[in-house]
Amino acid sequence: MNPAPPQDLEATLLRIAGGARLFGLGWFVLLAAVAWLQHGDAIVRPAWLVVPALAAATWALISLVAVRRRRESAVAPSLLAVDTLIAAAALLAPSQAGIGDVLFYGGLPLIVVGIGAIRGSGAAWSMASALVLAVLVRIGVSSVADVVGSISQILTYVGGAFIFTWVARILRSSETARLLYAEAAARAEERAEISRHLHDSVLQTLALIQRAAADPSQVTSLARRQERDLREYLYGTPRSPGSGFADGLRAMAADVEESYRVAVDVVTVGDAPTSHRIDELLAAAREATVNAAKHAEVDHVSVYGEVLGDVVTVYVRDRGKGFDPAQIGSGRRGIEDSILRRLEAVGGSAELRTGPEEGTEWRMQVNV
Amino acid sequence: MADAGERLKVLVVDDHDLFRSGVKAELPDDMLVVGEASDTEAAVELILERRPDVVLLDVHLPGGGGAQVVAQVKRRAPEVVFLALSASDAPQDVVSVVRAGARGYVTKSIHPQELADIIRRVASGxxxxxxxxxxxxxxxxxxxxxxxxxELDSLTDREREVLRHIARGYTYKEVAEALYISVKTVETHVSSVLRKLQLSNRSELTRWAVERRLI
Structure with missing residues (x-):
């Protein structure tokens, strides 16, 4: 399994690569200018130096723009190739200007190898090889063969490639280890959170169920509450009253279930965004459901809500004892009136069907 | 189909031991549990061997799922009747197993008495x-x-009306009374809806089926 690439570290390394390139090029241009001026009174000015120095200055600008505009990564192969060319030109150029300069300009090639190492060991080694080749060519063509200086340069680039590659690898692997550790820690935390939740809710409920074993209605109510809670936890469908008609109806049912120890089954078809009318319909549905839970003497109430075009309808039904609408106590009358008035106030309607031993069914309706 | 006097042969497919033993204990005396299976492959083999009248089938099973059991058995033994049971109410679960060929669906929280009634009803067609x-x-x-x-992709007004009553919690008998039709007519409408549910290519249905990797 490959861990995700450590993004922070890579971004930093790319910034370092870009900065080092500008620094190396600037340093080289500055030194070239100084060398040119110092030889100002000599018969032969180091004209060769002008070409790589101008190239370096131009390249500094181009690479800066390219990287800034995100056209290229700071360690794109094309950029690295130009870096290598300029460094090689710098190595070849001062061969006429004397030994001191040769050591002097060694800085740019070393930095270039470092930039290559940020891309990877392959890039670092091929760039170092190109530079070593340039040094060998210089030894071959130069009349003033500075063998000791050239060998020390070769060792510098090879050693540089080795050290830079090694440092980049260490940095990356420690970053990867850090990320793996952080990931493992996050997983452990998640597991701890799950077991905490299971303990707090499921185990507690199971304990309550064992204690309430003699009371079936309480056992059912505990089990249903736990079921709802677990579903929410697992599938992340929180009941948030007010987020829509269907959610509101389910939330209402869950609430009545918990308060009155009846099972309230909800089926919805279609949905509608919440509104004042819908809130009133939900409130009326709640009264009807509570009424059934309190008076019907049933363990189970069915709630059906549907949105058909512009019309939202809720049916609340129980198979309980029902009653004779002509002879009912003022308490129930009051609830009926309140349901009717509530819906009529928002242009809706309500209808009750019942009879002794026939159960009750409310049909409540509003327009969206 | 079981003759009167003969015990109805039921096979229970569920990966939860607790649920299987619960169902076994709760089924009335006129039903006989002829086998139990806990994964897709074992279920298909056992059903083909024992030929039960009704298979109680969990929607979620290791090794495939309830819908696969139905599909595989239907190919070789189309007469076996499946009743899907599920703890989940997700439409894709329910619809996938019904589309595969189950004759009904109930949730696992169903009352034992009611479950027995429903098993008898699906067994009788x-x-x-x-x-x-x-x-x-x-x-x-x-x-x-x-x-x-x-014809397949839409419901008639009557079918819609029957379904709405069922959704409101009506039994077939209550639907029949409310709509002034016979129970037999209600059953005909529901069968026709089941056929449409299984054969229609409405995008909602195929989407649910795809979510369960049925198609």
């Missing part, structure tokens, strides 16, 4: 829709059909 399944079907067949077979 009825289709059993729970209120929730009726709700799913109404949802899936809502709106106009864009393309396809208008």
């Amino acid at each position: 009825d289709v059993v829709f729970s209120p929730r399944l009726a709700g799913f079907v109404l949802d899936a067949f809502a709106g106009d059909v864009e393309v396809g077979d208008p």
Whole structure:
């Protein structure tokens, strides 16, 4: 399994690569200018130096723009190739200007190898090889063969490639280890959170169920509450009253279930965004459901809500004892009136069907 | 189909031991549990060997799922009747197993007495829709059909009316009384809805089926 690439570290390394390139090029241009001026009174000015120095200055600008505009990564192969060319030109150029300069300009090639190492060991080694080749060519063509200086340069680039590659690898692997550790820690935390939740809710409920074993209605109510809670936890469908008609109806049912120890089954078809009318319909549905839970003497109430075009309808039904609408106590009358008035106030309607031993069914309706 | 006097042969497929033993203990004396299986492959083999009248089938099973069991058995033994049971109410679960060929669907929280009644009904050829399944079907067949077979892809007004009553919690008998039709007519409507549910290519249904990797 490959861990995700450590993004922070890579971004930093790319910034370092870009900065080092500008620094190396600037340093080289500055030194070239100084060398040119110092030889100002000599018969032969180091004209060769002008070409790589101008190239370096131009390249500094181009690479800066390219990287800034995100056209290229700071360690794109094309950029690295130009870096290598300029460094090689710098190595070849001062061969006429004397030994001191040769050591002097060694800085740019070393930095270039470092930039290559940020891309990877392959890039670092091929760039170092190109530079070593340039040094060998210089030894071959130069009349003033500075063998000791050239060998020390070769060792510098090879050693540089080795050290830079090694440092980049260490940095990356420690970053990867850090990320793996952080990931493992996050997983452990998640597991701890799950077991905490299971303990707090499921185990507690199971304990309550064992204690309430003699009371079936309480056992059912505990089990249903736990079921709802677990579903929410697992599938992340929180009941948030007010987020829509269907959610509101389910939330209402869950609430009545918990308060009155009846099972309230909800089926919805279609949905509608919440509104004042819908809130009133939900409130009326709640009264009807509570009424059934309190008076019907049933363990189970069915709630059906549907949105058909512009019309939202809720049916609340129980198979309980029902009653004779002509002879009912003022308490129930009051609830009926309140349901009717509530819906009529928002242009809706309500209808009750019942009879002794026939159960009750409310049909409540509003327009969206 | 079971003759009167003969015990109804039931096979229980569920990966939860607790649920299987619970069902076994709760079924009445006129039903006989002829086998139990806990994964897809074992279930298919056992059903083909024991030939039960009704298979109680969990929607979620290791090794495939309830819908695969139905599909595989139907190919070789189309007479076996499946009743899907599920702890989940997700439409894709329910619809996938019904589309595969189950004759009904109920949730696992169903009362044992009611479960026994429903097993008898599916065994005698009825289709059993729970209120929730009726709700799913109404949802899936809502709106106009864009393309396809208008006969299969839409419900008649009468079918819609029957489903709405079932969704409201009515039994078939209560639906019949409310709509002034016979129970037999209610059953005919529900069978016809089941056929549409299984054969229609309405996008809601195929989407649910795809979510369960059925197609």
